[in-house]
Amino acid sequence: MKIATWNVNSLSVRLPQVLAWLAVNPVDALCLQELKLSDEKFPAAELLAAGYHSAFFGQKTYNGVALLTRLPVTDVQKNIPGFADEQSRVIAATLPCSIGGLEQNLRLVNGYFVNGQAPGTEKFEYKMRWLVALRDWLASELVAHERLVLVGDFNITFDDRDSWDPEGLRDTIHHTLQEREQLQAIFQLGLHDAFRMFEQAQRSFSWWDYRDFGFRRKRGLRIDYCLVSEALKAQVAGCVIDTEPRKNERPSDHAPVVVELL
DNA sequence: ATGACATAGGTGCTATGA
Numbered sequence: 357m358k359i360a361t362w363n364v365n366s367l368s369v370r371l372p373q374v375l376a377w378l379a380v381n382p383v384d385a386l387c388l389q390e391l392k393l394s395d396e397k398f399p400a401a402e403l404l405a406a407g408y409h410s411a412f413f414g415q416k417t418y419n420g421v422a423l424l425t426r427l428p429v430t431d432v433q434k435n436i437p438g439f440a441d442e443q444s445r446v447i448a449a450t451l452p453c454s455i456g457g458l459e460q461n462l463r464l465v466n467g468y469f470v471n472g473q474a475p476g477t478e479k480f481e482y483k484m485r486w487l488v489a490l491r492d493w494l495a496s497e498l499v500a501h502e503r504l505v506l507v508g509d510f511n512i513t514f515d516d517r518d519s520w521d522p523e524g525l526r527d528t529i530h531h532t533l534q535e536r537e538q539l540q541a542i543f544q545l546g547l548h549d550a551f552r553m554f555e556q557a558q559r560s561f562s563w564w565d566y567r568d569f570g571f572r573r574k575r576g577l578r579i580d581y582c583l584v585s586e587a588l589k590a591q592v593a594g595c596v597i598d599t600e601p602r603k604n605e606r607p608s609d610h611a612p613v614v615v616e617l618l
Numbered sequence: 619a620t621g622a623c624a625t626a627g628g629t630g631c632t633a634t635g636a
Contacts, residue, residue, distance in 0.1 A: 368626095369624090392625065392626065417634090471635060511635095528636095566622085567624090570623095577636075579636080606624090609624075609635085
């Protein structure tokens with residue numbers, strides 16, 4: 357079974373690219389971030405015609421997340437319970453699947469983590485509060501769901517390998533010790549970075565700035581992740597960043613990341 | 619360099635992203 361995550365930076369603009377990508381990469385689940393549209397504008401009919409059910413949590417102009425799945429999901433959760441948030445950043449659901457030869461559901465959590473702008477700003481403080489709330493909620497989710505996959509746009513580089521210029525960008529947004537400590541706290545719940553379970557090329561990134569030919573110059577960040585719980589770790593068969601869509605006309609600035617579970 | 623490029627909303631420009 358394959359699960360993918362992709363920050364599409366406007367689903368309205370990127371729908372044709374999403375449909376084209378799914379036609380070539382018929383994953384079991386595609387988790388989207390930055391829909392940038394309200395729920396009434398979500399293209400559920402077009403996706404269903406392409407063979408995908410949708411669970412979505414939109415917002416006008418900003419944010420917005422969705423789960424596109426071959427099979428319908430259950431127990432959909434929108435945002436973090438108990439954490440008042442005007443922004444649509446999390447959607448989670450239970451997905452029927454067959455892993456390790458057993459018919460066992462898994463819990464799929466899709467997050468569009470807060471950007472945070474810069475250390476010292478109100479948005480950075482919001483990012484820290486949001487990360488603490490997410491970690492606390494994930495701890496309880498992991499008690500309820502042994503098999504859990506957390507994917508999304510994390511907006512944090514885990515370590516220096518995840519940045520094209522770790523020295524020059526030290527202590528700037530996506531690179532601060534505070535952000536990395538919060539991400540480590542999430543990993544310490546028993547979640548494993550599927551990408552780093554395998555040998556990967558140097559300068560493997562999932563986002564590149566539109567400006568200054570960032571993609572062509574390999575100046576990017578790895579900020580999009582697929583994490584699996586302890587019970588799923590032995591089932592992870594691979595994890596790749598698909599840079600092909602970044603070569604499209606009018607691309608998203610993010611690339612899809614795909615994890616395979618056997 | 620509070621820049622660059624892209625998107626939404628709206629129609630000139632601001633807010634936001636990473």
